[in-house]
Amino acid sequence: MKPFAAPVDDILFSLNEVANAASLPSWDGDLCAEILGHFSAFAESEIAPIDETGDAQGCRLESGCVYMPQGFVETFSALAADGWQGLTAPEAFGGMGQNKLIAAAVSEVFSGANHSMQMVCNLVPGAITTLLRYGNVSQQTQWIPRLAAGEALSTMCLTEPDAGSDLSRIRTKAVQGDDGWRISGEKIYISGGDQNMSKDVLHLVLARTGDAGIKGLSLFLCAKSEVHDAIRVTRIEKKLGLHASPTCQLVFDKAPAQLLGEEGAGLTAMFTLMNHARIDVALQGVAHAARAYDIASHYAAQRAQGRKRDGTEAMLSDHADVRRMLNEQRSLELGARAMAHITLVEIERNTQPALVNFLTPLCKVFCTEAGIRSADLGIQILGGYGYLNEYRVAQTWRDARITAIYEGANGIHELATATRGLKVQGGAGADDFEALVQRLATNNNTVMIELEAWREARQKILSMDAPSHRAHEFTQQTCELFFKSVWVRIASLRTDDDTQLLFQSVLKR
Numbered sequence: 216m217k218p219f220a221a222p223v224d225d226i227l228f229s230l231n232e233v234a235n236a237a238s239l240p241s242w243d244g245d246l247c248a249e250i251l252g253h254f255s256a257f258a259e260s261e262i263a264p265i266d267e268t269g270d271a272q273g274c275r276l277e278s279g280c281v282y283m284p285q286g287f288v289e290t291f292s293a294l295a296a297d298g299w300q301g302l303t304a305p306e307a308f309g310g311m312g313q314n315k316l317i318a319a320a321v322s323e324v325f326s327g328a329n330h331s332m333q334m335v336c337n338l339v340p341g342a343i344t345t346l347l348r349y350g351n352v353s354q355q356t357q358w359i360p361r362l363a364a365g366e367a368l369s370t371m372c373l374t375e376p377d378a379g380s381d382l383s384r385i386r387t388k389a390v391q392g393d394d395g396w397r398i399s400g401e402k403i404y405i406s407g408g409d410q411n412m413s414k415d416v417l418h419l420v421l422a423r424t425g426d427a428g429i430k431g432l433s434l435f436l437c438a439k440s441e442v443h444d445a446i447r448v449t450r451i452e453k454k455l456g457l458h459a460s461p462t463c464q465l466v467f468d469k470a471p472a473q474l475l476g477e478e479g480a481g482l483t484a485m486f487t488l489m490n491h492a493r494i495d496v497a498l499q500g501v502a503h504a505a506r507a508y509d510i511a512s513h514y515a516a517q518r519a520q521g522r523k524r525d526g527t528e529a530m531l532s533d534h535a536d537v538r539r540m541l542n543e544q545r546s547l548e549l550g551a552r553a554m555a556h557i558t559l560v561e562i563e564r565n566t567q568p569a570l571v572n573f574l575t576p577l578c579k580v581f582c583t584e585a586g587i588r589s590a591d592l593g594i595q596i597l598g599g600y601g602y603l604n605e606y607r608v609a610q611t612w613r614d615a616r617i618t619a620i621y622e623g624a625n626g627i628h629e630l631a632t633a634t635r636g637l638k639v640q641g642g643a644g645a646d647d648f649e650a651l652v653q654r655l656a657t658n659n660n661t662v663m664i665e666l667e668a669w670r671e672a673r674q675k676i677l678s679m680d681a682p683s684h685r686a687h688e689f690t691q692q693t694c695e696l697f698f699k700s701v702w703v704r705i706a707s708l709r710t711d712d713d714t715q716l717l718f719q720s721v722l723k724r
């Protein structure tokens with residue numbers, strides 16, 4: 216079995232050179248390399264080794280409490296002691312005050328090492344950002360230091376049995392009495408809804424304070440330590456992958472809560488958390504693409520099957536069809552990572568919000584599908600061994616599969632791209648996207664032809680009464696254009712034969 220190896224050099228190349236993070240005034244490439252190096256060493260030696268046992272053992276629900284698999288409590292304790300939970304929290308609140316790009320690099324490595332554990336830990340940066348933007352001083356001082364220190368982990372409580380993609384159907388209710396707000400209702404699929412790694416759990420709960428629809432929703436803070444039996448974990452789900460991430464059903468029974476932000480503006484506040492989570496999920500896809508390629512390329516270089524044309528023994532990687540699959544994996548990994556990093560640089564630069572809004576769903580869709588596709592190719596490359604547990608590419612596939620479903624199912628992002636995405640601010644996001652493609656692709660012939668076809672598709676979609684019928688095709692076309700454009704840039708920076716070969720295969724897609 217190939218142990219996890221953090222793709223540090225590829226991440227730094229992508230951030231520094233492809234996404235040109237150095238164009239940001241605050242960027243410190245040396246610091247990023249140092250932090251990423253430290254985290255990667257910890258991920259390889261401590262976090263990755265408990266991924267396989269976590270998958271085999273899963274989580275347990277006993278007497279209303281969730282217990283993580285062997286080794287998770289101790290590893291989280293070490294992670295928190297080294298301050299990693301506070302990577303993006305401001306220094307004034309006890310954090311390291313690092314930017315989103317460094318956090319993204321760390322997060323990708325975390326997901327590659329152990330997606331289950333990353334999921335339970337990594338809602339914290341988004342919760343901190345939400346508290347900084349919408350919390351009052353008392354909420355910020357009460358919670359940010361505890362989240363940064365790893366004393367508390369956070370959750371995102373949106374989904375209900377009848378409310379998945381359509382959050383306007385949320386029925387969980389918040390009622391204000393003399394002693395403050397109280398929440399009652401049922402939430403399902405809540406990642407990390409309970410666990411025994413942190414002392415406390417801070418739930419960010421979307422609940423109804425007004426009439427039907429989205430405007431009647433408000434966001435609340437609800438702490439496990441403050442509610443006693445008013446939040447119960449009634450079950451944890453059995454699922455395809457992510458066995459070490461407890462997916463909880465929670466029942467709120469008049470649980471005391473604090474309003475976060477304005478009443479009725481819950482979804483807007485929740486979007487702060489969700490936008491963070493969307494790029495994070497895109498990076499989970501990149502992490503799976505990288506891990507599957509690492510396992511497959513290692514295996515294919517060592518397994519002898521068949522003969523070369525000169526009659527000598529051939530390895531799997533000598534066969535054209537296996538090389539084709541390895542090339543697709545590698546090109547997906549490098550291209551998807553570049554797409555996410557370019558988007559993150561724009562988020563950090565904060566000068567083109569329309570572009571960021573346009574790119575974020577593209578990254579969510581493309582990068583998650585790249586992870587699943589690469590894991591699937593990995594299984595194929597390993598043949599029968601790929602289908603077994605032994606080489607663990609099957610686990611990569613099982614874990615990766617959810618990324619196209621949560622944080623907004625990919626179909627919902629495709630719909631948003633083909634509707635709102637083309638219309639808000641008179642189509643400014645799509646115009647900025649076109650300019651970005653031109654900048655990246657620097658007149659590459661193939662990409663310019665595809666850009667022209669995309670312009671026509673954009674106009675066609677805008678003229679349609681029911682654009683939803685073409686949302687999938689249009690978004691996939693948009694993603695492909697973005698992918699090919701970033702590859703023009705990658706190929707202009709890495710001129711070695713292997714990269715040029717990959718580039719040619721990308722242009723032929």
Ligand SMILES: Cc1cc2nc3c(=O)[nH]c(=O)nc-3n(C[C@H](O)[C@H](O)[C@H](O)COP(=O)(O)OP(=O)(O)OC[C@H]3O[C@@H](n4cnc5c(N)ncnc54)[C@H](O)[C@@H]3O)c2cc1C
Nearest residue numbers: 371372373374379380404405406620621622623624626627
């Ligand atoms: C492992 C796991 C972890 C999760 N973690 C969390 C969490 O921490 N917090 C949380 O709140 N939720 C969480 N979820 C829930 C997750 O976000 C939802 O599953 C997701 O939003 C989809 O909702 P749904 O399952 O109800 O599917 P549905 O909304 O029923 O959608 C099913 C399918 O129909 C499509 N569809 C739905 N509506 C439309 C439409 N209007 N137009 C076109 N297509 C449509 C979707 O694209 C999808 O393919 C988690 C789920 C899982 C499995």
